[in-house]
Amino acid sequence: MSVLEMKVPSPGESITEVEIATWLVKDGDYVEKDQPIAEVDSDKATLELPAEQSGVITLKAEEGDVVQVGQVVCLIDMDAAKPEGAAAPAAEAPKQEEAPKAAEPAKQEAPKPVAQPAAAAQTYATGAPSPAAKKILDEKGIDAGQVLGSGRDGRITKTDAELTAVPALGGNSLSATGSRSTTTTKLSVLRRKLAARLVSVKNETAMLTTFNEVDMSEIFRIRKQYKDEFAQKHGVGLGFMSFFTKAVTRALQMYPDVNASIDGDFKINYDFCDISIAVSGPKGLMVPVLRNAENMTFRAVEANIKNLADRVRDGKITVDEMTGGTFTVTNGGVFGSMLSTPIINPPQSAILGMHNIIQRPVAIDGQVVIRPMMYVAMSYDHRIIDGRESVGFLVAVKEGIDNPVEILMGGDERKALEL
Known part of the structure; x- marks a missing residue:
């Protein structure tokens, strides 16, 4: 055998x-x-x-x-013979007759309220509890308005309060109503590993976050003007990620310490920009990598991101496609986030967080105008990246997004989009 x-x-x-x-x-x-x-x-x-x-x-x-x-x-x-045909399905078990339902216990009738005597002329004391009565009613959770006072002029006495029953559940009870069940499930390997890595980032890095804002007006214009032609020619949509990826790779080349990591007592600098793109999948957040993104065109970035995102959502992404990466871009704006402090993806030293786009009033040349604005956040490891580099990097990203035609497209948007 x-x-x-x-x-x-x-x-x-x-x-x-x-x-x-x-x-x-x-x-x-x-x-x-x-x-x-x-x-x-x-x-x-x-x-x-x-x-x-x-x-x-x-x-x-x-x-x-x-x-x-x-x-x-x-x-x-391996010695077992292959069966000639599929096994016949098991015969369906006969349905068991439904057991007769137990007779429901007779519902206990609520005690009928005792008829009250006709109310006498009311005074300021009518319905007011004495201090001792008030304390008892508060402890029972009973409103004084629900108690008929037997004292002088209808005042609620201590005896009245003591004899008043606590209301049954479903009345004016303070007890919670509805289902209160709990469910315990085991964390997946992915979630446990992610939890451990997030804790290690907080414990092992000196993480700080710096913020800025970008004006999306020009990118809105470019997308509106060319999105149909771009999609028709290249078979993929023209999104925001290609602009941010180009802006990030430009900034990484300007500030090489951001494109680096720590290994013990050594700093490792990379002369390539492998950009990890955070993608939400059925089993959690995945970060597939765009290799050598600094050499990619707008079309290549969009096509590669779509391919990787589809593979993540279909559960077909491989470990190799998520290994490495020198910098991460995550977009909480797709879920409605206005501002956040993204956490570093180790062993990388920095991450850029994108957020939602909101029409806001801003001052342009002394005039208040409405522009589509986005807050951006960069979290970084202060052990390897100084404040000057972090702020300069984010300003460089801002410059590319605010003025994409001149800075990211070489002054020719049609050529950059390969149209």
Whole structure:
């Protein structure tokens, strides 16, 4: 009998464990070689696990189990014969007759209110509780207006308060109503790893954030004027990310310390700009990387971002596509964020946060005008980036966004857009 032990392959460098997200086959199924048999979650991506040989499979791990790289997760009996046809579906179990419902207990009638005597002429004391009565009513959560006083001129006495019953639930009760259930679920490997990394960033870096604002008027004009022609020729939309990516790569080349990282006692500078783009996927935030973004055209940036974002949302992104990166751009504006302090994506030293665009009054040449404005934020590691570099970098980004034609497009917008 030839039995193959299938072990968890290494999804990528530095990944030591994965979680069995979904078994795509059942225990005892016959599988073909290279047939996907499971989806596993690492701290960076969801990957498919293909069968290494054909045969009958025996599962050795459950969905939700966290297993180590190299651990056996299933056995494949390679000597087992392939079944000639699909097994007949199991006969449907007869429906059980619904058990007769237990007779509901008779509802207890609420006590009928006792008829009250006709009210006497009211005075300032009518319905007012004595200090002792007020204390008791407050402790019971009863409003004095609900109590009929038996004291002189209708005043509420201590005895009246003591004899007044606490209202049943559903009346003027202060108790919470509605469902109060709780649900406990295990964090995925991706979420646990992300949580650990976020804590380490706060503990191991000197993170600061600097802010500025950009005027989106020119970009709005360019997109309105060329978006249809751009999409028709290139098959992809002209969005904001290409402008911000071009502005960021220009600023990184002007301020190389921002395009660097710390490794122990050493600083590593990069002569290329690999831009991580934060994308929200079904299993959390992913950061696929645009390699050598400094050499990309507007068309190339838009096409690559769309491809990577689609792969993230379809669960097809690979670890290699998210490894590396020298700087990150994240856009909280798509969720409505006006301002935030984005957290650094280690081992990078800085991140740019984009936000929503709001029509705001601004002063231009002594006149108040309405412009589409966006706040931008740059969080950075102060151990390696000084205030001068961080502020200068963000100002350089602002210059590119405020004046994209001259600074990002070389003065010729049609040529830059390859139209």
